[in-house]
Amino acid sequence: MSSSSSGSSGSRIAQGARARARMEVTAAIKDEARRQLAAEGAAKLSLRAVARELGMVSSALYRYFPSRDDLLTALIIDAYDSVGESAEAAHAEAVDAEAGPVRRWVAVAEAVRGWALRHPHEYALIYGSPVPGYVAPQTTVPPASRVGLLLIGIVREAHHGGGLAELPPVPAELAPEAERMAADLAPDLPPAAVAALVAAWAQLFGLVGFELFGQFHRVVEDRERFFRHAVGRLACGVGLVEAER
Amino acid sequence: MSSSSSGSSGSRIAQGARARARMEVTAAIKDEARRQLAAEGAAKLSLRAVARELGMVSSALYRYFPSRDDLLTALIIDAYDSVGESAEAAHAEAVDAEAGPVRRWVAVAEAVRGWALRHPHEYALIYGSPVPGYVAPQTTVPPASRVGLLLIGIVREAHHGGGLAELPPVPAELAPEAERMAADLAPDLPPAAVAALVAAWAQLFGLVGFELFGQFHRVVEDRERFFRHAVGRLACGVGLVEAER
DNA sequence: TCCATGCAAGAGCAGTGCTCTCGATTGTGT
């Protein structure tokens, strides 16, 4: 933007052409890596091939990403942000349409599924098997939480708007854990609802993963309708009810 | 098949020392590969390292497995069989203990979870992201179905024993698909139960996968109890009720 | 016993992640 020269008055972007170029090259590397990821999968993603396609030599790439795993980490964070953004957009749209809690829940779930079908390899990267010796750095936590936070928000709003049915309390042996989870995630919700919510969150991705990874092959054919029905029942299991209006 | 020649009196094992040696070497390769798989994960599994550890040269290994992917396929089939066997054993034990449908369901689910925790990399191999360009050959289908068939069997027995609650019928838009699935999987069960069962099947592995792949990190602490409760509710969702006796 | 088969060994190819060094370009401080 504001080229600058002396002033550097503006924001911290465009602070020097060097940094700009670095950002651009970094973005180009990630773009090309994403292309190869979508084309061949994470295992076939090769630093040398990325560099080759960008017309540079492989060693130059290490100026931008210290290792292949670091490049993967960057792609993982972007993928979490991407699916989170899709889900948030779908949620906002449902809110604009004055949809009730169940329809909001289903909208978010369908957004996640749609994103997964559009980016199968990126989905595998974040919700499939983790790469071998790789441990996710703390940086990935906030982007990874976006979908979960969205689901929590739906349930919380339903609770305060009267759209959350009473759930049977959790059995005594789970009560401490449920209360701990509730305190951490949503202190204003009953522990039984939080426990059901966390389970539904995992189960939602079980449905998406099974479809994406081929376990529904020759089992479920009309996957879109099946998914909508299943996540609808999931919403009921959390206690969401479509408020009358 | 029929070995022919002279006697061949015995079973089809021990038909020639040559074939025997081949079987043994094949098993040794798979064992060593499984060790490396457990130690480092599928991506780090190297044909050369396996051969090196076995004291042979890498090219010799290709006499037994035409490619690395074929070795992986063999491990995948073994893994499906292994988890299926664990689940079946747990089910048989529950049957011996005269447990009702819900307890049988939970026993199978906990067996799957336990196996997954004991063999995380093998679990990732079969229920995580599929390997890049790899498509599972038809040979993997029967072993991959064992857990699913077990769950179907539990629901079917419950249905015939009066331990299956009536489920609300599926909405009209899903009725054809539910009927088709029922016809394929369990013609004696109501379509709504089959649809719920398939969904619960996927959701069960969603719970296991989220725990195994670290998504429950700092979210769920007492995972064993949480899992037991969640799969219990899953069983209820399918319609299973603990029969009084 | 003799032959043919099955098998291991070795060399070799193309590709990978990653390291190191060496010029050259570039931005900045004096």
Added chain:
DNA sequence: ACACAATCGAGAGCACTGCTCTTGCATGGA
């Protein structure tokens, strides 16, 4: 305006991978 220093790209090189091909040996089956 000049020189210094930081940054970056290129190239060579190491150790490793999956996989192929040929050669020679040992063994199993008749």
